[in-house]
Amino acid sequence: xxxxxxxxxxxxxxxxxxxxxxxxxxxxxxxxxxxxxxxxxxxxxxxxxxxxxxxxxxxxxxxxxxxxxxxxxxxxxxxxxxxxxxxxxxxxxxxxxxxxxxxxxxxxxxxx
Amino acid sequence: xxxxxxxxxxxxxxxxxxxxxxxxxxxxxxxxxxxxxxxxxxxxxxxxxxxxxxxxxxxxxxxxxxxxxxxxxxxxxxxxxxxxxxxxxxxxxxxxxxxxxxxxxxxxxxxxxxxxxxxxxxxxxxxxxxxxxxxxxxxxxxxxxxxxxxxxxxxxxxxxxxxxxxxxxxxxxxxxxxxxxxxxxxxxxxxxxxxxxxxxxxxxxxxxxxxxxxxxxxxxxxxxxxxxxxxxxxxxxxxxxxxxxxxxxxxxxxxxxxxxxxxxxxxxxxxxxxxxxxxxxxxxxxxxxxxxxxxxxxxxxxxxxxxxxxxxxxxxxxxxxxxxxxxxxxxxxxxxxxxxxxxxxxxxxxxxxxxxxxxxxxxxxxxxxxxxxxxxxxxxxxxxxxxxxxxxxxxxxxxxxxxxxxxxxxxxxxxxxxxxxxxxxxxxxxxxxxxxxxxxxxxxxxxx
Numbered sequence: 001x002x003x004x005x006x007x008x009x010x011x012x013x014x015x016x017x018x019x020x021x022x023x024x025x026x027x028x029x030x031x032x033x034x035x036x037x038x039x040x041x042x043x044x045x046x047x048x049x050x051x052x053x054x055x056x057x058x059x060x061x062x063x064x065x066x067x068x069x070x071x072x073x074x075x076x077x078x079x080x081x082x083x084x085x086x087x088x089x090x091x092x093x094x095x096x097x098x099x100x101x102x103x104x105x106x107x108x109x110x111x112x
Numbered sequence: 113x114x115x116x117x118x119x120x121x122x123x124x125x126x127x128x129x130x131x132x133x134x135x136x137x138x139x140x141x142x143x144x145x146x147x148x149x150x151x152x153x154x155x156x157x158x159x160x161x162x163x164x165x166x167x168x169x170x171x172x173x174x175x176x177x178x179x180x181x182x183x184x185x186x187x188x189x190x191x192x193x194x195x196x197x198x199x200x201x202x203x204x205x206x207x208x209x210x211x212x213x214x215x216x217x218x219x220x221x222x223x224x225x226x227x228x229x230x231x232x233x234x235x236x237x238x239x240x241x242x243x244x245x246x247x248x249x250x251x252x253x254x255x256x257x258x259x260x261x262x263x264x265x266x267x268x269x270x271x272x273x274x275x276x277x278x279x280x281x282x283x284x285x286x287x288x289x290x291x292x293x294x295x296x297x298x299x300x301x302x303x304x305x306x307x308x309x310x311x312x313x314x315x316x317x318x319x320x321x322x323x324x325x326x327x328x329x330x331x332x333x334x335x336x337x338x339x340x341x342x343x344x345x346x347x348x349x350x351x352x353x354x355x356x357x358x359x360x361x362x363x364x365x366x367x368x369x370x371x372x373x374x375x376x377x378x379x380x381x382x383x384x385x386x387x388x389x390x391x392x393x394x395x396x397x398x399x400x401x402x403x404x405x406x407x408x409x410x411x412x413x414x415x416x417x418x419x420x421x422x423x424x425x426x427x428x429x430x431x432x433x434x435x436x437x438x439x440x441x442x443x444x445x446x447x448x449x450x451x452x453x454x455x456x457x458x459x460x461x462x463x464x465x466x467x468x469x470x471x472x473x474x475x476x477x478x479x480x481x482x483x484x485x486x487x488x489x490x491x492x493x494x495x496x497x498x499x500x501x502x503x504x505x506x507x508x509x510x511x512x513x514x515x516x517x518x519x520x521x522x523x524x525x526x527x528x529x530x531x532x533x534x535x536x537x538x539x540x541x542x543x544x545x546x547x548x549x550x551x552x553x554x555x556x557x558x559x560x
Contacts, residue, residue: 046242047229047240047241047242047243047244047245048240048244048245048248049239049240049244055221062221064221064233064239065231065239065240065244066224066229066231066240066242067221067224067231081229081242
């Protein structure tokens with residue numbers, strides 16, 4: 001399990017999403033849903049798109065390219081064209097810092 | 113970036129138009145309403161070059177709000193930008209040309225083509241495709257394949273116009289002093305105007321010019337064509353226009369406005385006395401804003417066409433575009449315009465009144481449609497189409513000592529505007545570039 005720093009709590013306003021570049025594990029999207037933090041892979045499972053450029057609606061993220069949706073807490077794909085679930089990562093908050101916990105085998109899958 | 117449209121090649125003009133359009137002698141022939149070759153020239157030399165009405169600002173107030181319409185036969189999307197501006201795109205995917213937006217209006221984050229999943233954002237940029245990896249493997253440059261954007265978009269008092277031609281004059285220059293008259297309806301109160309309700313669409317088997325010319329300057333037909341409808345709505349005949357002490361026909365660059373100064377002659381035919389009352393109530397403030405003269409025009413017996421195919425009736429407050437669909441067919445798009453500051457019940461009465469009179473089942477619209485269809489259909493006959501038609505009323509009525517702007521003619525029972533409309537049409541068809549369009553304007557650019 002690798003602990004990866006994402007961003008500061010103070011840098012992620014409520015109902016915002018932010019893309020964290022990560023060449024080892026693939027880019028990560030970190031979300032603040034009403035004070036709860038979540039992390040998923042940033043790359044859409046359908047086509048080339050950064051989910052962090054999409055819109056949050058309740059607890060769904062809408063891909064900016066074909067408007068497919070994923071459930072942020074579970075990564076569940078909501079329907080065509082997004083049919084493959086999104087990788088999610090457990091999140092830990094320590095003081096002002098948000099971390100993702102990435103299992104090594106998970107990391108390999110995320111990198112593709 | 114969206115991508116600017118490629119301008120089209122201008123083909124040679126037809127050589128025999130003069131036979132069908134001789135305005136100095138007040139003659140046209142029915143051929144111009146039925147000839148396919150002339151129609152093809154119109155799409156290229158009129159509709160692909162002139163400023164065309166595409167929307168009212170009030171229809172698309174927020175980012176991502178859009179309407180779809182046509183410029184000539186070209187389908188376009190008119191969409192509000194994050195910057196507050198408006199862009200107009202061809203409603204066609206740059207991959208295989210499929211239509212990307214099928215709705216008449218809405219609010220969206222972009223458009224996704226049904227065919228291969230090309231996706232465009234509000235700015236028209238291509239943001240991705242289904243199977244995006246194969247494009248990346250082909251070194252595909254996304255930035256070059258956005259929706260095609262028209263050359264220019266501009267607006268006057270809420271009316272949004274666009275042109276495909278980067279060489280066209282500015283909208284201000286194109287409208288010229290006609291804007292002084294447009295303000296009588298579109299800027300007579302603080303806050304300007306808005307459209308209420310949706311767009312009513314219908315088709316007629318008539319040539320677009322017949323309809324546009326009717327609004328450019330033909331009040332002559334009203335007392336005869338609309339007699340029964342007027343009796344139903346008013347309980348009496350249409351006002352006898354020749355009895356008006358003062359009325360005018362004014363034109364510029366083929367646009368025309370004919371009007372009396374009776375304040376409420378047009379609005380009265382909606383049969384809603386509350387609307388007459390509203391206009392009388394605002395009249396003093398209009399006089400303060402625009403002067404006495406134009407305060408008499410806010411709902412008077414009048415009509416206007418902005419060349420080529422945008423028309424409206426003050427008073428009835430119907431606004432319309434005669435969309436060309438072949439030489440002998442139009443699709444009519446109509447909307448109802450009201451002052452933003454008008455009370456809600458007044459707005460609603462205008463919407464209903466316009467439905468009763470100037471919708472597909474409206475009492476006046478039906479009268480007109482029948483006439484226009486047969487003005488077109490008779491020209492199907494090869495011999496009939498080449499006979500002279502008379503457009504010669506009011507040949508010597510130009511006023512040279514008036515303080516009013518534009519080319520001003522005495523009296524609204526006058527075919528001066530119709531002649532000016534057909535003359536500009538003729539000039540456009542004969543000009544390979546804007547510099548070849550003769551300036552036939554004789555009047556003043558500004559009111560004195």
